[in-house]
Amino acid sequence: MSVLVTGGGGYIGSHMVWHLTDAGEDVVVLDNLTTGFDWAIAPEASLVQGDCGDLDLLDRVIGENGVDAIVHFAGSIVVPESVADPLGYYLNNTVKSRTLIEAAVRGGVGNFIFSSTAAVYGTPETYPVSEDAPLAPESPYGRSKLMTEMMLADASAAHGFTYAALRYFNVAGADPKGRTGQSTRGATHLIKVACEAALGKRDSLTVFGTDYPTDDGTGVRDYIHVSDLVAAHGDALRYLRDGGANLVANCGYGHGFSVLEVVETVKRVSGDDFRVDLGPRRPGDPAAIVASRERISRELGWQPRFDDLDAIVASALKWEESLVRRNQR
Structure with missing residues (x-):
């Protein structure tokens, strides 16, 4: 048995690969390395460089490696970019996911874990938001992920495999052992951008939207450490x-x-000040979204270990410093 991890050279995917190999799993990574990095992948894993939309390649990888589970991270993740390029997002996130699901069915893969998103809720009516809340995505990104959830439900009913669709809130931080982290150039994750600004890798940080109906007018998000x-x-x-x-x-x-609370936390933890510019809202961004974690704790027994914003920021800063050293070699 082995686990196929798509997008295993990327930010979350590389952490997953390390987690699985630490647990003694046989892991095969499929990544086209357009945004991922081969050096971020645990050396115990096998890397196949290719695209998860390539059905012939998927058939071969699943068959040759005895894959019994797929963990699917590959895709595009930037909300404003999805508004500008909706067809690209429906291709990467929906069409290619459909191909991967077909390959899973053809290859008899029994278990499928999908990287979904809180963006499927849009601007929720409840706070925190539960999984039973209305689904009203406000961006092509959110709709592309919701379409894949729907395909998984229908394909599971028809073909008998089981799946978990995990709806991420705002992922941040880095591996506590320093083995991998958020490494993509030009990334838009707030904590990464703020850490880059603190280290002088960016001239400034822009806060998008200061007139939301929140305590300080900036967007509110639920930040989860990538290791959790x-x-x-x-x-x-x-x-x-x-x-x-x-x-x-x-x-x-x-x-x-x-957003302003996060910025002030990065300034305090890093000991560095940096310029903060105030800009308009971005299309597709809700004012506030926070998870209800009742279901995942009840069904999986999941208990977070890194639920502390200072610790999340400190791990992200440490990773950014290691990237500086890597790039200086």
Whole structure:
């Protein structure tokens, strides 16, 4: 048995690969390395450089490696970019996911874990938001992920495999052992951008939207440490292998911080000040979104270990410093 991780050279995917190899799993990574890095992948894993939309390649990889589970991270993730390029997002996130699901069915893969998103909720009516809340994505990114959730439900009913769709809130931080982190140039994740600004890698940081109906006018998000996120995937894999039913679950801590609170935390933890510019809202961004974590704790027994904004920021800063050293070599 082996686990196929698509996008395993990327930010969250590389953390997942390390988590699985630490647990003694046989792991095969499929990544086209357009945004991922081969050096971020655990050396115990096998890397196949290719695209998850290539059905012939998927058939071969699944068959040759005895894949019994797929963890699907590959895709595009930037909300404003999806508004500007919706067809690109429907191709990368929906069409290629459909091909991967077909390959799973053809290859008899019994377990499928999908990297979904809180963007499927749009601007929620409840706070925190539960998995039973209305689904009203406000961007092509969110709609592309919701379409894949729908395909998984229909394909599972028709073909008998089981799946978990994990709806991420705002992922941040880096591997506590310093083995991988958010390395993509030009990334838009707030904590990464703020850490780059603190280290002088950016001239400034822009806050998008200061007139939201929140305490300080900036957007509120639920920030989850990437190590807790991949641990949830590990719990989901065990759950599915043990015969668990299909599961849709939020991955978040159940409390939020505003953009300005995060910026001030990065300044304090880093000891560095940096320029902050105030800009207009971005299309597709809700005012506030925070997870209910009741279902994932109940169904998977998931318990976070890094639920502390200072610790999340400190790990992200440490990783950014290591990238500076890497780039100086």
